[in-house]
Amino acid sequence: MSLFGEQTKPAVPAAKPALLLNDGEQQQSSPLLEYWRIVNAKKWGILALGVAVAAVALVTTQAMRPTYRATAEVLIEANKAKVLSIDEVYGGVGSNREYFQTQAEIMKSREVALRAIKKLKLWEHPDYNPRLEKPPVHQPLLDMLGMERKPQPQWNEDLLAAAVYQQIALGKDLNIQLVRLSQLVNVSFDSTDAKVAADFANAVGEAYIENDREARFKMTQQASDWLQNRTKALRESLEASERKLQDYRERMGVIRVDSTNQFGTAKLIEEVTQRLVEARMRRAEAENAYNQIKNSKIQNLNSIPAVIRNPLLLDAQRQLADAERKHADVSQRYGPEHPRMVQSQAELSAAQENLKRQVTAITSSVTNDYEVARATERSLEATLGQARGGAQADNRKNFELAVLEREVASNRQLYDMFVTRAKETAASQDLQSSIGRVVDYAEVPELPEAPKKAQITLMAFVLALLLGAATALLRARLDNTLKLAGDVENKVKQPLLSTFPMLDKKQRQQAATLSQQDPHTPFAEAVRTAKTGVLLSDIDQERRVLVVTSSLAGEGKTTTSCNLALSLSQNKRTLLIDADMRRPSVAASLGLDPHAAGLSDLIAGTKQLADVLQQLPGSQVDLISAGTLPPNPLDLLLSRRFDELLATLKQQYDMIIIDSAPCEMVSDAVALAPKATGMIYVVRAGETAAPLVVKGTRRLQRAGGHLLGIVLNGVDLKQAERYGDYGTYGQYYGNYGAPAKK
Structure with a gap:
């Protein structure tokens, strides 16, 4: 029984907790679909943001001052025409990309820009006149603080051109663009004045060509002056070397016969050597005959070849043979006392005596020949020794002479080359080839380049949509x-x-x-x-x-x-x-x-x-x-x-x-x-x-x-x-x- 007078029943046991949904039971959607749903839910707000930003962009572009762009086309010569027979002072240029990129950077240089600014006197235009520069916004505050104002410069053309250049450089109004696969360069300039844009683009192209021509002229003039001074020094050096060579020739008594033998010593040695060889051969023959005679007995001299080959001996032997034959014939017919026999005996004895005399004379002749040959050989050897000693001295003289001649030739060649170059360099000052030319001059543009109102408005609209969508996604994630x-x-x-x-x-x-x-x-x-x-x-x-x-x-x-x-x-x-x-x-x-x-x-x-x-x-x-x-x-x-x-x-x-x-x-x-x-x-x-x-x-x-x-x-x-x-x-x-x- 309960306190309310009713019978109570056992309490129903608590139900078990419901099972949670598993990950597989949950409806999973792709991230892209989820992103689309988030963006779709905020689409009107995103569109409103896009329209508002586009309207602001349109109003802003309407208030902006239009900018005009003019473009001039300049041709850069890869291989410059050569009027002279020598290379130009600049040296050879290649048609590679580095060369054209270098020329484009030169075209962007301060010197070229200043030359164009001065040519147009761009500071006279209100947009570029630095003299019209307004004081800074905080200038009244500086005046209240008692700070001195920055003094105004004493304007001249150089300062005005430099100030205008700073405006152009900071604003990046000048654009130099290489045309791909060509030798052309597009020179573009942006300005709020269409005529200024065209004039300055053309002026930059012409200033680039003039600046290059003037720079090469200055370099040629400097080279010419240097060559002239160098040629004078070389001429003095050549004259000094020639005088030194002539003094040496006169001092040494050198008479120039040919280029290979200045003193004739070589020819003398050659002739003496040849005669010495011949004398030695004669001496050897005479010595051989002398030794045979010296070592032989008197009765055997007839058998010596040198004696036998003598024509006088041969004639004496023939006479002896005739006398012996005649004596033999007479001895057979007559007796010893017969006059013919006596005469024959006398002729035979005379022939025998004649033969002996011839042999003795030949022997003495061979000995004399041997002595003469030996004396001649010794004389030639002494002469050859003296010639060789003189040849060494002549070689030293020839060496010094060759050194002096080479120095003269080298100085003369260097002098001739410098004289030629000096004349050519001096002549090149009158005619200089151009590094390029303006192919297409810029014309005054009719339509502004910027601002691109439709493009800016569209981009602002798209960016606002993206920003709005990103904001919606971020808020959804957060x-x-x-x-x-x-x-x-x-x-x-x-x-x-x-x-x-x-x-x-x-x-x-x-x-x-x-x-x-x-x-x-x-x-x-x-x-x-x-x-x-x-x-x-x-x-x-x-x-x-x-x-x-x-x-x-x-x-x-x-x-x-x-x-x-x-x-x-x-x-x-x-x-x-x-x-x-x-x-x-x-x-x-x-x-x-x-x-x-x-x-x-x-x-x-x-x-x-x-x-x-x-x-x-x-x-x-x-x-x-x-x-x-x-x-x-x-x-x-x-x-x-x-x-x-x-x-x-x-x-x-x-x-x-x-x-x-x-x-x-x-x-x-x-x-x-x-x-x-x-x-x-x-x-x-x-x-x-x-x-x-x-x-x-x-x-x-x-x-x-x-x-x-x-x-x-x-x-x-x-x-x-x-x-x-x-x-x-x-x-x-x-x-x-x-x-x-x-």
Whole structure:
């Protein structure tokens, strides 16, 4: 028996917590699709930003002063024409890219720009006149502080040109561009004056050519002066070397016969050597004959070859032979006393004596020849020795002579070359080939180059769209609140029970009973969706206790409790309990007496159940209000009397809906979690942070609460349609409050 006089039944065991959706069960969408939905939701704001920025850009470009661009085309000669027989002083130039890039940089140089500025007297134009420079904005402040002003310079052409050059250089108005695969250079100049743009572009091209010609002329003149001075020194050196050579010839008595033999010593040595060889041969022959005669006996001299070959000896031998033959013939005919015999004997003796005399004479001749040959050989050897000694001295003289002659020849050659170059360099001053020419002079442009109004406006529009889209994506990434249905499952990992649309001001005044008063609104449909979810959860359990809570106050848990109770009362016996005994609001929302006795009085025992029950007009919902505010509501909810009361009420009602206090602020909902068969967590769309919801739901589940799902309250259906969620609401219902079309 309970304290209310009714038999209590065992409390129904708490239902198990609902299973959370797995990652595979959640509807995953691609990041690109998610980005598109975010951008699509903010498309009108992004477009408005783009239009506003484009309008500002258009107004700005309209206020800007137009700039004109003129372009002159200059041809750079890769191989300059050569008028002279020698290379130009600059040396050879190649047709490589480095050469043309160098010429382009020269064309950008300060010297060329200053020459063009001076030629046009560009400082006379108001846009470039440095004398019209306005004082700085802070000049009055400097004057107040007593600071001296910067003195104005004494302007002349050089200072004016330098000041104009600074304006051009800083603004990058001059542009030099090489034309690809050609020897052409485009010289462009931007100016607010179309004529100045054309004139300066042409002036830069002409100044580049004139500057090159003048520079080469100066270098040629310098080279000519140097060659003249050098030639004079070389001429003096040549004359000195020639005088030195002539002095040497005169001192040494050298007579130039040919280029190879200055003194005739070589020829003398050659002749003496040849004669010496011949003398040695003759001496050898004479010595051989002499040795034969010397080593032979007198009777054997006739057998010596030198004697035998002598013609006188041969004649004497022939005479002797004739005398002997004649004597033999006579001796056979006559006697010894015969005159013929005597005569023959006398002739024979005379022949024999003649032969002996010839042999003796020949022997003496051979000896004389040997002595003469030896004397001749010795004389020739002495002469050859003297000639060789003289040849060495002559070689030294020839060496010194050759050195002097080579020095003279070298000085003469160097002198001739410098004289030729000096004459050619002096002649080149009168005619200089041009490094290039202006192929196409710049014309005065008719249309401005900048600002490109349409392009700038379009770019500003596109950039604003990109910036707006990026801002929307960034805000969406930084926003951790729950806005749409997909956020519940993606960020909180909890099932979604229903989504309540955002209400207008009139609807908020009757929000607690809106589903009953206007059943055709999207709000009423959302309440019926929540009702269906509740009925389909734990369908076998007939009697249920539902606790409705939220993270913070003002998220719509009371509205949810009241409307859900009204909807369930159409099929079930329903009791609505206001368990928020700190800031009760159910009775006031339903138009009942908020000060009537209620739950706190019933638990305390000061009132009976019949005393606290209130009937909601026009419905079958019974209400137990919060009653008298207790000092500690949590103690009442944790008491045994509250458990007994809940068990008694479950016997009388099919559905008991308890409106609890927010779980983030107090622990009342945590205390009610194990006593309920199901819990509904209400979240305000766009206001409640996802981590706060995760924290609250986990606290309830750890306490044993069975979370049926989350009700997302205050959803902007128009924004949801832009994000791709709940599109059927807008298509089916149209405007709020209109009957459904069939």
